[in-house]
Amino acid sequence: MTLIENMDRAPAPESWDDFLSEIRDAREFLENPDNLWYRGQSKADYKLTPSLLRHRDGLAKEQVLFNEYERSASHLQARRDNDWELLIDMQHYGIPTRLMDWTTVLGVALAFALFDCKDDNEDSALFLLCPKKLNLKTKIKGVIRAANDPKFGYKSIYWHNDPFAAILPIAIDCRLQNPRIYAQQGNFVVHGKDRKDLESLAPECVRKICLPPKLKPSIREFLEFANLHPFTIYPDIGGMARFITRKHLE
Numbered sequence: 595m596t597l598i599e600n601m602d603r604a605p606a607p608e609s610w611d612d613f614l615s616e617i618r619d620a621r622e623f624l625e626n627p628d629n630l631w632y633r634g635q636s637k638a639d640y641k642l643t644p645s646l647l648r649h650r651d652g653l654a655k656e657q658v659l660f661n662e663y664e665r666s667a668s669h670l671q672a673r674r675d676n677d678w679e680l681l682i683d684m685q686h687y688g689i690p691t692r693l694m695d696w697t698t699v700l701g702v703a704l705a706f707a708l709f710d711c712k713d714d715n716e717d718s719a720l721f722l723l724c725p726k727k728l729n730l731k732t733k734i735k736g737v738i739r740a741a742n743d744p745k746f747g748y749k750s751i752y753w754h755n756d757p758f759a760a761i762l763p764i765a766i767d768c769r770l771q772n773p774r775i776y777a778q779q780g781n782f783v784v785h786g787k788d789r790k791d792l793e794s795l796a797p798e799c800v801r802k803i804c805l806p807p808k809l810k811p812s813i814r815e816f817l818e819f820a821n822l823h824p825f826t827i828y829p830d831i832g833g834m835a836r837f838i839t840r841k842h843l844e
Contacts, residue, residue, distance in 0.1 A: 620801035634707030638717035642792035725765030760786035
């Protein structure tokens with residue numbers, strides 16, 4: 595059985611105890627790393643592909659998007675120290691980038707999986723990632739603090755292939771530069787030239803757990819007990835508005 599087959603055939607948990615057992619199995623599959631990242635997705639069949647790569651002309655328009663954002667946002671926010679921080683702002687405000695959001699907090703990932711779920715009768719998904727193992731595929735040791743590494747420039751590597759052309763996804767962490775990233779304890783995977791999804795590119799580094807409808811009431815109960823709701827995940831006016839609406843109308 596291949597790694598991908600092994601991942602696809604993992605049984606879907608139907609109770610909280612089953613879910614915790616799947617988490618343990620996933621950690622063992624990933625060799626019990628000391629650093630584990632999570633990502634929740636509202637639909638189980640969504641691929642691990644960043645927004646820029648989901649657009650047919652995304653990579654061709656990447657530089658245009660970045661340059662226009664850099665110019666237009668200069669008077670709307672504090673000056674950023676480097677290109678990575680600008681790119682993270684773009685991701686934050688919904689402009690397509692080659693970044694994919696991950697978190698070190700399991701509860702935050704579960705919140706993402708359910709907050710945007712339009713139909714609880716559909717399967718959602720939780721992904722677990724070993725970022726260090728992922729980076730070893732590009733011969734990088736550990737997780738890169740991209741903004742602090744002068745040899746890992748966003749434009750130089752991803753626009754000009756200097757000092758190397760990034761083909762595979764690479765895990766980076768960042769300065770917690772805005773309230774949302776801080777609340778979500780966010781990190782990122784930067785996708786390279788290969789447009790395939792992360793599961794296909796690095797099946798030994800990621801594990802998928804299906805979240806079927808029967809499990810969702812238990813997850814929502816956990817989120818309520820853990821005080822994880824839109825206002826704690828998005829600690830701003832937008833998150834507050836979502837929280838009030840869900841609290842009184844949903």
